[in-house]
Amino acid sequence: MVPAQELIRTKHCNSILAAAFGVEFACSRASDHARRTWKVVQTAAGPAGTFADFDHFVFFSYSDLHETDIIPRDLPTRAIAFFAWTTFAFGAYTFQSRSAAWWHVLDIDAPNPALIVPMPIFKPYGQSTMRQENVMRETDPRALWFIRSDGGLGVPVVGELPVLWHGHKDFLRLDGSPRKTIKIKVNWPGYERWEKQIRPMSDKGDNSVKRLANLVANKVNLFLSEHDINQGHTGTNPRYVVGTQPGQISARDVLLLGIVIVSGGAAMPIVQLRDGFAFAF
Template sequence: MQSLVPHTFQPSHPTGVDILRDGFLAHMFGVFTELFFQSLLKTSIRSLPVQFPLQGWPSAFALSQGAVTTLQANVVDAYQYPYLLLDLLVNTAIGPVVPQTLWVPRSSRDLAQYVLEATLELPIFFVRNDGGIGITVADASAGNSASLLGSTRAVNVGGRTSVHLRIQWPGYKEWRRQFQTRDETAARSVITLDRFIRHVGRSLDRFLEAMSSEIPDGFPQWRIGPNAIGRHDITIVGVAHVSSGSWMPILQLNHPLVV
């Protein structure tokens, strides 16, 4: 758990900011954002005292430690108080967040077992040491993640030995890739964040390659391929835990969407 900037830093931010409208997850999941937080927090997010911002985390939406008893703090503010980081404020001037439908298991039994009754982990955001948010697909795939906070720490994926990364890109069929989250040592330790990010980056590369020859079903502005969206256009902001063994990448274009 780390703070981004000295506590003397006083960020400026817009008034009336709302996690259900202005965060990355709101831009990603749209009308399903509240359902995502309900599954994560096991209560309505509207009933909780979400704070914005934190000292040291000028774009953070967070809850104080203890606000939700099933989850542990994953950041500390500039005064070393622990918080649950829920989301970050989107800077839409950079580019749009890729909208994705929230993935959930199809059967009601699996939905109950792997989402509603399961313990989901807090989103993992890829935050740089300088306070910037995200990493390019190219850097993630190549393992160039040393500039990220906590890159050498074990990643919390809920105790799973493997996970599925699921992508619901507009206009394309659902796509997934499974990868291991334990290392090759005798202890089979949980992999570090930098290795996890490399898996995410390589998964994105495989997805983009597979979809580059596909014709999208609508949403032409989100077309993938030559003379359209490619790996150099995308920033990986983080990942969201959507079911016991499944995560979804939070993605943002690094330029305005060409309509």
């Protein structure tokens, strides 16, 4: 049996989260979700247990035993899926495969990692490791992906929002409660950290993924417009300079893939450049 951490690294080393925030981040989020789920499953199973050990549990969690090659089918394109066991709710984070099983999409393979915009991950409470760990215990380790109804990934940050697979479902906390406000933090390469607050829940009670995607896309668009080189912001990383000249990045070049929750009240966008984008450097 392949050790759990080795299997997790194999699954996630070429993923979107690895390209955006680093391999260690992608693997730690997957491992965190796996251990939380393992604890719930073992508690529900009682003293007899269900699996011999964590390694076996993780292997079967990535496997659809109803498929001959154990790969779940009819999920979002290139999904790295983890079986939902008894922990799922019929919400924004769960998807049903061809075998009628339910899965969490923990990550997605990156066919072109160079197009993913890398951002240093925000860490709550700076260098206080203990406080960070306390916060992360209450933080949802799963990414929320903006998956289109055709199974493709991502929405433009300018222009019309496409129909989303789970667009009508609620954006909720890990405990199932609604989020009234959340800060969107952008650590664009070569620029100062930037953040803006959004209200995922409208005054009329709309707390949908569609609303969230639209709000986050608008904030990413705002960041790009405020940091255009024509506004006097040159940036320190020539590869990711924001602007409208060839090789520079404008809002029309950017696709919002989803978000990751980084603290109880903050999230970071997962951003990709359009297919065919030509870097100047």
